[in-house]
Amino acid sequence: MSTFHDGSTSTHPYKEPSPLPSSIPKVDELGTTSAPLKSAAFFIGAYCKDYNEDFMLCKAENRDPAHCLKEGRRVTRCAQDLITKMRENCLKQFDEHWSCLEANNQVLNNRCRKPERTLNKCMFEKLVRPDQNHPGSPPSQKPIHEVEKPVFTGVQK
Amino acid sequence: MPVPWEALIPFGLLTAMFGTAGTLMNVSKRGQNLGKSPRYHVDPWDEMMMERDKRLTGHIRGQSTEPIAPEGFATSSVWYTQKTN
Numbered sequence: 386m387s388t389f390h391d392g393s394t395s396t397h398p399y400k401e402p403s404p405l406p407s408s409i410p411k412v413d414e415l416g417t418t419s420a421p422l423k424s425a426a427f428f429i430g431a432y433c434k435d436y437n438e439d440f441m442l443c444k445a446e447n448r449d450p451a452h453c454l455k456e457g458r459r460v461t462r463c464a465q466d467l468i469t470k471m472r473e474n475c476l477k478q479f480d481e482h483w484s485c486l487e488a489n490n491q492v493l494n495n496r497c498r499k500p501e502r503t504l505n506k507c508m509f510e511k512l513v514r515p516d517q518n519h520p521g522s523p524p525s526q527k528p529i530h531e532v533e534k535p536v537f538t539g540v541q542k
Numbered sequence: 543m544p545v546p547w548e549a550l551i552p553f554g555l556l557t558a559m560f561g562t563a564g565t566l567m568n569v570s571k572r573g574q575n576l577g578k579s580p581r582y583h584v585d586p587w588d589e590m591m592m593e594r595d596k597r598l599t600g601h602i603r604g605q606s607t608e609p610i611a612p613e614g615f616a617t618s619s620v621w622y623t624q625k626t627n
Binding site (some may be wrong): 397398399400401402403404405413414415416417418419420421464465468469472479480483487488490491 | 578579581582583588591592594595598599603604605606607608609610611612615616617618619620621622623
């Protein structure tokens with residue numbers, strides 16, 4: 386016995402295979418995965434600040450995906466530009482840092498300070514200096530990423 | 543006096559069994575996570591990022607630093623639907 390099921394009643398995951406219409410300018414998606422993105426997060430924030438803020442303000446106006454396509458393309462292009470430059474200039478330090486993050490549940494904590502400091506040193510000289518001002522941190526203490534002898538380091542793995 | 547070495551057998555057994563169990567667990571977990579220790583405290587954001595990593599590299603723990611995504615990534619995202627009537 387078979388019954389007809391309308392397509393809208395499906396409970397299976399759905400993939401839309403057709404690409405965007407050709408009237409929309411084509412921008413390739415960012416191919417960086419989660420750990421390198423987390424490692425580059427502060428640098429993306431500083432390098433692409435204007436485009437990111439534009440996009441967020443646009444989204445705050447209207448959550449419809451079609452409304453913010455232009456700002457979204459700019460964000461993608463800026464991030465791609467920065468990742469390309471990071472790979473050209475600081476590839477070794479970048480790889481070390483995100484490999485360390487990946488081995489530590491991708492948490493930016495004291496366990497990966499050494500590679501983080503070498504990556505920061507390389508990036509500050511060559512590319513961009515992000516403002517690592519952590520809002521909400523107590524002003525009397527040094528920011529945690531600058532503390533020389535932290536109490537909580539890692540466990541032996 | 544002869545040393546009662548038979549009394550140490552249980553200790554040896556315990557060590558061997560705990561050690562084997564722990565080692566097998568570790569090997570099994572690392573095998574599932576491409577040689578790394580498993581992710582913990584995974585929240586919906588991390589789940590979303592791991593699913594994106596799977597679309598980019600083929601495994602939820604796979605990583606890459608390519609600036610351009612591979613062919614087909616833009617249309618491979620999955621929308622979960624539900625019955626409404």
